[in-house]
Amino acid sequence: MKKGLTKICHRFFTNLANPTRLAALEQLMDKPMSVNELATALGQEQSMISHNLKPLLQCNLITIQKQGKKHIYTVNQETLSPIFEAIQNHAQKFCPTGGKCLKGEN
Amino acid sequence: MKKGLTKICHRFFTNLANPTRLAALEQLMDKPMSVNELATALGQEQSMISHNLKPLLQCNLITIQKQGKKHIYTVNQETLSPIFEAIQNHAQKFCPTGGKCLKGEN
DNA sequence: ACTTTATATGAATAAATATTCATATGAATT
DNA sequence: AATTCATATGAATATTTATTCATATAAAGT
Numbered sequence: 001m002k003k004g005l006t007k008i009c010h011r012f013f014t015n016l017a018n019p020t021r022l023a024a025l026e027q028l029m030d031k032p033m034s035v036n037e038l039a040t041a042l043g044q045e046q047s048m049i050s051h052n053l054k055p056l057l058q059c060n061l062i063t064i065q066k067q068g069k070k071h072i073y074t075v076n077q078e079t080l081s082p083i084f085e086a087i088q089n090h091a092q093k094f095c096p097t098g099g100k101c102l103k104g105e106n
Numbered sequence: 107m108k109k110g111l112t113k114i115c116h117r118f119f120t121n122l123a124n125p126t127r128l129a130a131l132e133q134l135m136d137k138p139m140s141v142n143e144l145a146t147a148l149g150q151e152q153s154m155i156s157h158n159l160k161p162l163l164q165c166n167l168i169t170i171q172k173q174g175k176k177h178i179y180t181v182n183q184e185t186l187s188p189i190f191e192a193i194q195n196h197a198q199k200f201c202p203t204g205g206k207c208l209k210g211e212n
Numbered sequence: 213a214c215t216t217t218a219t220a221t222g223a224a225t226a227a228a229t230a231t232t233c234a235t236a237t238g239a240a241t242t
Numbered sequence: 243a244a245t246t247c248a249t250a251t252g253a254a255t256a257t258t259t260a261t262t263c264a265t266a267t268a269a270a271g272t
Contacts (some may be wrong), residue, residue: 005190006128008197013128017119018260022112030232035219060200069218069269079196081191084111090185091114093164104266124230141249154231156250175239175248 013060020044020052028062028075029084037073121165126150126158134168134181135190141177 006016016022027033027041036055038100041044045095056062065072122128126148133147134140142160145152159179162168167186171178 004134005194005197006125008201009128009190010123010125011121012193012196013123014259017116017123019112019116020260022119026112030138035114045262046219046222047263048218051261054220060196066269071219076200078198079192079200082192084115086185086192087115087118088111088120089183090162090166091111094182094185095114120229128229142247152230152249153233153251157231160250172239177249 003025012059015055015061017094018052019072021056023080024049024052025056025075029077029080032065032074034073038073055074118165121161121167126154127162130158131154131162131167131181131186134179135183135186138171138178138180143165144179167184 023042025040025044033041035046035049038044038053039049042049053062057064057073061076062073063076065074094099122131129148130144133144139147141152141155143157144150145161148155159168163170165180167182168179169182171180
């Protein structure tokens with residue numbers, strides 16, 4: 001790791017270390033969506049989705065595109081695809097039971 | 107993202123979303139170290155280092171090797187190198203000021 | 213201009229996580 | 243077997259982060 005990257009990594013990982021935001025990203029990996037579409041898809045309140053999209057947007061992990069009153073969010077696949085792929089590889093190799101290392105399960 | 111990876115990703119990112127653990131990993135990227143070496147290098151208490159190494163170990167982001175009373179920790183570079191690299195790329199491309207998207211700076 | 217629809221924001225509370233300090237374990241040395 | 247050195251653990255407190263609910267903004271349609 002490049003010296004001094006700790007700070008930006010912290011912000012980055014903190015941003016991703018949240019089940020609501022991860023679920024939103026999972027949806028957005030499939031296709032761009034508006035806030036309400038996400039709220040419906042995830043069964044969450046609209047304000048919760050908005051609150052959680054904000055830091056993702058600030059870190060450019062998603063982009064926004066305003067179509068009238070609808071705000072369409074798109075995932076930054078360039079950044080996130082390789083990272084999710086790396087985690088998948090890690091899980092496959094180092095978490096063979098598919099979650100042996102998960103909280104409450106060891 | 108593969109459906110259902112949210113849970114394991116959450117655990118993974120939560121683990122990394124901590125300045126002490128990131129600083130420890132940064133040290134370990136350089137070379138394997140004992141707990142006390144890490145504590146000294148980071149200017150932190152030994153118990154704090156131990157507490158923070160534990161979840162990294164559980165998720166196999168580091169490995170342990172016991173040499174007598176010393177416990178030498180080694181970073182899992184196979185997993186972490188590509189991830190840190192991806193973040194570096196992201197930062198270079200999307201955070202051109204080197205932290206415009208950092209907390210308290212926007 | 214008023215109403216509706218879509219999203220964002222603020223502030224309070226709730227929940228999760230980190231940090232500290234005291235102490236326990238465990239290996240090596242005398 | 244007592245002491246020292248190295249690490250781990252437990253439990254309390256402190257800190258951070260998430261969630262909720264009420265409300266604000268802002269675009270579009272009537």
